[in-house]
Amino acid sequence: MxxxxxxxxxxxxxxxxxxxxxxxxxxCLPSQLFKDPTATVITSNDYRLLGAQIAEDGQWRFPETDTVPEKFKTCLLLFEDEYFYKHPGFNPISIFKALKENLSSGSVKRGGSTLTQQVIRLSRKGQRRTYLEKSIELILATRLEFRHSKDEILKLYASHAPFGGNVVGIDAAAWRYFNREASNLSWAESATLAVLPNAPSLIYPGKNQQRLLDKRNRLLKKLFDNGTIDELTYELSISEALPQKPYPLPQIAPHLLQKVAKQHKGERLKTTIDLALQSQANRIVKQHYNRLKQNEIYNISVLVLDVHTRKVLTYIGNSPTDNAHQKSVDIIDKPRSTGSILKPFLYAAMLDAGDLLPQTLVADVPTQFGSYQPENFNKSYDGAVHANEALSRSLNVPAVRMLQDFGLDRFYHYLKQLKLKDLRYTANHYGLSLVLGGAESNLWDLCKSYAAMASTLNHFSDNSSTYYTNEFVEPVYGFESNVNFGKLVSDKSVFDAASIYLTFESMKQVNRPESDESWEFYVSSKEIAWKTGTSFGFRDAWAIGTTKDYVVGVWVGNADGEGRHGLVGVQTAAPILFDIFDLLPKSEWFAKPYDEMIEVSICKSSGYQASTVCDDIEKQFIQRSGQKTAPCPFHKLVHLDASERFQVNSSCESVSKLKTVSWFVLPPLQEYYFKTKNPFYKPLPPYRSDCIETSAIRMEFIYPNQQNTIFLPKDFDGNTNDLVLKVAHSKPELTLYWYIDDTFVGQTKDIHDMAVLPQQGEHRITVVDELGNEIKHTITVAD
Structure with a gap:
């Protein structure tokens, strides 16, 4: 020192x-050797290529490789730099031989560069090949050896070496020339790629085939001579053909690639996609697309989620259509009219709030709210229908009446908790049509919500009847991403477990929604809670289903919003839904959340909690909040004579002879439609003729019911058709007297239909029965 x-x-x-x-x-060595833009690359959850988006400079240059395949490494070192692992970045002997040969010939005949020097030359692109430049490369190469290990230097070379045309790097070259991963190349293929960077512009696949073949085979002979490959492998290798032209790169999830490129441009991302499932789903979508396009329906999107991890397993943003029909548009996150797909959320919200029991009867009769008049898909009415059946059959009128009873603002509050990002306006903006497609949402958010509901049930059963605070979390498509469900608490996040369970129980019923035809697509061996939806004008068809493990969502339609007759969820989207569920493992049904349920007595006829006069009672488990619902309002005690054919009372029969029974009685308007669909429904018997009737007389308009404006149709001759007025009466045998604007127009008995032809303008209709009871309704007749 x-x-x-x-x-x-x-x-x-x-x-x-x-x-x-x-x-x-x-x-002297830059901190980052290579700054060239790279392609965006996505792989499946097992590292297999799903697709790539070319780099900004038009080169197929993948992000730097993680590993150099052994076969390519062996071929490369034997061809380019046999002493790679022994020299300090340059090889004095090779440099001396090259210098001697070049000086004697008067031109550059031979290079003495090591792979390390070639990495430096690749990073200093555009530099002339002079002795000064060679000296600079040599210095920088020794510095590179200090910074990186030999294997890291090999990765740099393999990632940035040119392979002809616009192909850069071993990963891109393997796919472009051999349509497979670099790790799966044969000895002949690896040797071909090992010799290409030596003169990529001269020996491009598809031209100068003999020069490329000679170089490859000489390298294969070296491999045979040094014992790397045996004779059989050598003979088979030299017989392999050379690549003739580049292959297109796989495009198995092109729309997910677009999505990834927005946030991870130029990166390699391992996604959560299951390659086998994605590929099979692609084939299913293509099959259905080929059928649907005959009806000018061109676009399909599919999303499959893992309920437990919230990972995206399949992402199909659009069908394999053409550019004229928006092939490149990713519809999964685009807002579309929801149709009936929000109905399960209303049903769950009403259960959760304690405003409904699963089988409560709800009215299904002609209904009008101001100028809004909802109609069922099949244009018919049931009079009254159990709530769970109304959901499974996707009846519109009961849904709107339920929303009216529940409250628009209350339901809107539940939807906002689901974080549906396309719900951008106030509740009043959507009105009661909110539950029938008046709002917009997207497949991503809807599948997320169904998955969260299924996961809530799973977690409740698995974690001692507790809830996670962040259950309605966003799904993920990056393999390294994990969702954070938050903390376990005793309070629900949106819906309680019992309400979700009872909703799913209703959704798994086999009844074909929106139609009375036989259901041909349902797979009975799998229990799936599923729902379809069809938007107004036949523009959007939906089908979303969930099991304990998976959520599958399907949208079908035209990206430009054009409606097509037959574009109905149950006919177009549901078949795709079940075809994809057939690819998934069978799941057990959800465990019943007993801790959120209570067993009560239910009136079988009405679905309400049983009153003291209900005659047919069964025990059912309901959500705890349902305890506050009212008892059955439809059962009443009536007194009959000995024959049970007539009602009697003390005015005409001895009290000791009165036979008191419980009778199920619906309001007149509901009864009018209900008895046509339920042949076993028994109206109240009439009073015996010698009795003084004490019960209240009930009558209601069937048509017009709540309508204010009436349009009178014309026949083929241009004549205006009659307006047929209809009334339901609790005692149809009574005579009814009809008046329009206080002018008598006729009377009816038993069947209370009256045909009239009023003038344009406002009119008051009055109906009076023979006992003096009357009802009135004001209408406006328009042209």
Whole structure:
């Protein structure tokens, strides 16, 4: 140390120069050798290529490779740099031989560069190949050896070496020339790629085939001679054909690639996609697309989620259509009219709030709210229908009446908790049509919500009847991403477990929604809670289903919003839904959340909690909040005579002979439609003729019911058709007297239909029965 200090003092100039040179040497190498843009690459959850988006400079240059395949590595070192692992970045013997040969010939005939030097040359693109440049490369190569290990230098070379045309790097070259991963290349294929960077512009696949073949085979002969491959492998290898033209890269999930490129441009992302499932789903979508396009329906999107991890397993943003029909548009996250797909959320919300029991009867009769008049898909009415059946059959009128009873603002609040990002306006903006497609949402958010509901049930059963605070979390498509469900708490996040369970029980019923035809697509061996939806004008068809493990969502339609007759969820989207569920493992049904349920007595006829006069009672488990619902309002005690054909009372029969029974009675308007669909429904018997009737008379307009404006149709001859007025009466045998604007127009008995032809303008209709009871309704007749 003392001698070193003395030397420095005596040779300050030399020491300074040496220090400067050492400093320059230490910082001569850029911190980042390569700054070229790279392609965006996505792989499946097992690292298999799903697709790639070309780099901004038009080159197929993948992000730097993680590993160099052994076969390619062996071929490359034997062809380019046999002493790679022994030299310090340059090979003096190779440099001497190259210098000697080049000087004797008067031109550059041979290069003496090592792979390390070639990495430096690749990073210093555009530099002329002079002896000065060679000297600079040599210095930088030795510096690179200090910074990186030999294997890291190999990765740099393999990632940035040119392979002809616009192909850069071993990963891109393997796919472009051999349509497979670099790790799956044969010896002949690896040898072909090992010799290509030596002169990529001269020996491009598809031209100069003989030169490329000679170089490859000489390398294969070396491999045979040094014992790397045996004779059989050598003979088979030299017989392999050379690539003739580049292959297109796989495009198995092109729309997910677009999505990834927005946030991870130029990166390689391992996704959560299951390659086998994605590929099979692609084939299913293509099959259905080929059928649907005959009806000018061109676009389909499909999303499959893992309920437990919220990972995206399949992402199909659009069908394999053409550019004229928006092939590149990713519809999964685009807002579309929801149709009936929000109905399960209303049903669950009403259960959760304790405003409904699963089988409560709800009215299904002609209904009008101001100028809004909802109709069922099949244009018919049931009078009254159990709530769970109304959901499974996707009846519109009961849904709107339920929303009206529940409250628009209350339901809107539940939807906002689901974080549906396309619900951008106030509740009043959507009105009661909110539950029938008046709002917009997207497949991503809807599948997320169904998955969260299924997961809530799973977690409740698995975690001692507790809830996670962040259950309605966003799904993920990056393999390294994990969702955070938050903390376990005793309070629900949106819906309680019992309400979700009872909703799913209703959704798994086999009844075909929106139609009375036989259901041909349902797979009875799998229990799936599923729902379809069809938007107004036949523009959007939906089908979303969930099991304990998976959510599958399907949208079908036209990206430009054009409606097509037959574009109905149950006919177009549901078949795709079940075809994809057939690809998934069978799941067990959800465990019943007993801790959120209570067993009560239910009236079988009405679905309400049983009153003291209900005659047919069964025990059912309901959500705890349902305890506050009212008892059955439809059962009443009536007194009959001995024959049970007539009602009697003390005015005409001895009290000792009265037979008191419980009778299920619906309001007149509901009864009018209900008895046509339920042949076993028994109206109240009439009073015996010698009795003084004490019960209240009930009558209601069937048509017009709540309508204010009436349009009178015309026949083919241009004549205006009659307006047929209809009334339901609790005692149809009574005579009814009809008046329009206080003018008598006729009377009816038993069947209370009256045909009239009023003038345009406002009219008041009055109906009076023979006992003096009357009802009135005001209408406006329009042309």
């Amino acid at each position: 003392y001698r070193l200090l003395r030397y420095i003092k005596r040779h300050k100039t030399k020491t300074f120069v040496f220090s400067v040179l050492l400093l320059v040497y230490c910082f």
